[in-house]
Amino acid sequence: MSQLFSPEAISTARASGKRLRIGELAKATGVTVETLRYYEHQGLLTAPARGDNGYRYYSPENLERVHFILRAKAVGFTLKDIEELLSLEVQRESHTCQEVKDMAEAKLAEIEQRMSELARMREALSTLTDACCGGPMSAEHCTILSALAEGEVHAEHHHHSPDMEALAQKRDSHSSGC
Amino acid sequence: MSQLFSPEAISTARASGKRLRIGELAKATGVTVETLRYYEHQGLLTAPARGDNGYRYYSPENLERVHFILRAKAVGFTLKDIEELLSLEVQRESHTCQEVKDMAEAKLAEIEQRMSELARMREALSTLTDACCGGPMSAEHCTILSALAEGEVHAEHHHHSPDMEALAQKRDSHSSGC
DNA sequence: CTCAACCCTAAAGTCAACAACAAGGTTGAG
DNA sequence: CTCAACCTTGTTGTTGACTTTAGGGTTGAG
Structure with a gap:
């Protein structure tokens, strides 16, 4: 060196x-x-x-x-x-201090925004993974794929509706999910 | 297809x-x-x-x-x-279902990773904003700027050290922070 | 017939935050 | 002297998910 x-x-x-x-x-x-x-x-x-x-x-x-x-x-x-x-x-x-704090608070709000978006995704994804057996059999009746294909994904912005129920029902009624 | x-x-x-x-x-x-x-x-x-x-x-x-x-x-x-x-x-x-679930779980882990990174930022930022008066006076002694300039930001990955104490002390000791 | 509102393609631009490359000059050890 | 390891400038490439631009064809109402 x-x-x-x-x-x-x-x-x-x-x-x-x-x-x-x-x-x-x-x-x-x-x-x-x-x-x-x-x-x-x-x-x-x-x-x-x-x-x-x-x-x-x-x-x-x-x-x-x-x-x-x-x-x-x-x-x-x-x-x-x-x-x-x-x-x-x-x-x-x-x-002024205000200018500085305003920037910090704006950034904070932005971060919280992104966090809640991610939280939304996490909820939807964990609901999906919880409902899926993850086994080595055919994915023919995989609940994850079905949810993505058939619109039971609880992930749209507001509008928290009977999506999860629909997903849960899928498990119960068909007894075939995954 | x-x-x-x-x-x-x-x-x-x-x-x-x-x-x-x-x-x-x-x-x-x-x-x-x-x-x-x-x-x-x-x-x-x-x-x-x-x-x-x-x-x-x-x-x-x-x-x-x-x-x-x-x-x-x-x-x-x-x-x-x-x-x-x-x-x-x-x-x-x-x-297999497993393939599908693996993808979902990998994505879930990724999302949780990003969330904890954001959570870390949020903590650091809210500590900063809490310490700042945000008033209309000169930013000369602004705690936010000082923290960024002098290294009291509690935002590095692991290594949770007396950063917050240092920041808190700044408020108490100098009585000038912001 | 004209005109707006559609449709088409391929290529380039956008954003952030760099990384990589080309083509050289400088320094210091051996 | 050579050689590696630095340093310089300027340009282009990367990633992801589009958007925009340029330069056209098609459709249908008036």
């Missing part, structure tokens, strides 16, 4: 400025170098200092910004959201 | 034999005509009969298949999954 860089080779040699090359920053943050260049291209990272060789040399501030991005991603923000969050972050004084 | 052994099963099973043009099928199923053509292109819909004008004329079986696809989508299957499901559906006898 070649950890040897020239700390003072950069024009503005700051005392505390431990500058990282892109591969080092990548390793330090757990993302790929392509991702870092992509973030820069997208305007999420400000263009870092360059050496005479054209290499990017990242400051600790750049490192912090990458961490900011990753944390924001981890709680569900998109890169586009993060661009907005960063514009709030870099000029905190000229923005 | 059911059409293999049923050039007349169609006419016998359903005396109606009402064939729809693509726009009618679209209206009947709630998808766009482009989507229907796309499904056909992807092999999810078998090529329907054509008139002398080149128009597609869909049979009731075609309609049923679209419904199958939509129901499968509604419970979380991808189009690729559905292609597989359809191959099971079309030749049920040569497949």
